[in-house]
Amino acid sequence: MSHASGSCRTGVLLLGFLISFLAACVCVSAHEIRPAYLQIDQIGQNRFNVLWRTPILSGMRLPVLLKFSDGIKPVTEQMERELSDSVIERNVIESPGELAGQRIDFVGLQATITDVLVRVSWLDGRKATEFVRPAQPWIELSDRQAAWQLAKTYTTLGIEHILMGFDHLLFVVGLMIIVSSTRSLIKTITAFTVAHSITLGLATLGYAWVPADPLNAAIALSILFLGVEVVRLWRGQTSFTLRHPWIVAFAFGLLHGFGFASGLTAVGLPSSDIPLALLAFNIGVEIGQLAFVLLILLLHRALRALQFDPPRWASYAPGYLVGSLGAFWTIERTLMLF
DSSP: OHHHHHHHHHHHHHHHHHHHHHHHHHHHHOOOOEEEEEEEEEEETTTEEEEEEEEEEEEEEEEOOEETTTTOOSSSEEEEEHHHHHHEEEEEOSSOOSSTTTTEEETGGGGSSSSSEEEEEETTTTTTEEEBBBBBBBEOSOOOOOHHHHHHHHHHHHHHHHHHOOHHHHHHHHHHHHHHHHHHHHHHHHHHHHHHHHHHHHHTTSSOOOOOHHHHHHHHHHHEEEHHHHHHHHHTOOOHHOOOHHHHHHHHHHHHHHHHHHHHHHTTGGGHHHHHHHHHHHHHHHHHHHHHHHHHHHHHHHHHHHHHHOHHHHHHHHOOOOHHHHHHHHHHHHHHTO
């Protein structure tokens, strides 16, 4: 199979899927949806520190308010601090009895697409971590949680992070367009996976760090780079990237790993949860990524079975989308640096 013919056939299959989320990609400027975070720590008899962190999306604070069960009351003034990507509120509450079993409502959450990660800890060592969804914007606190439940929570976070990270998915699309065979695809995706797993671990454990704005610009540039390589492929030219896509995938995968880490650290990950959370989150990212790749391959096979004959422009649309969105995001994010 030639590079050109392989690219065209793969491009046809990717077209429908890419167009389906193109509007969403542009609207969110390729930023993943960061969850809100609620941390409640017992500090005394029926007294708890409360940290409520809400993300700032498109320059606006998430319009969600906390509403505790009747009887739970604040005992200190609320302190608020605004960061570049979120707003943090702190205060102390007092419960008339055991906090487990009490209900918290997240007023306004149902009108958003943002989840809330809730973590509660007691002085006797009990801990619980759960997700709250917009479809059910409330939670009844529990004081019992098995390790598998915690792992499930962070695995879900990883899956959602990659599936809502349109820039990461578009990079994977670019890789799939330039590979010439199934073997090359497996090798390339594996290299990307290994690379971003390395930097995800290093960043989460605190051994490496990249500022968010330059990182986002660099990730956009990696997508633009693949767009250029797709055009070179169509022209029948060659390059180091087209001959060895797995090496380029590994190099840029190191960069994307820092982006994945932001999704894990943005929720204020407690140090005690890091080992299990890191493993589960990475597994979730891989599940989401493999599901995305398999979906495209299944579409490919389905269209071949149907002997679908698309117009010529459809074969090239995915490549142009990769390059155009990569260019748009690169310019947008570079301007944000200044």
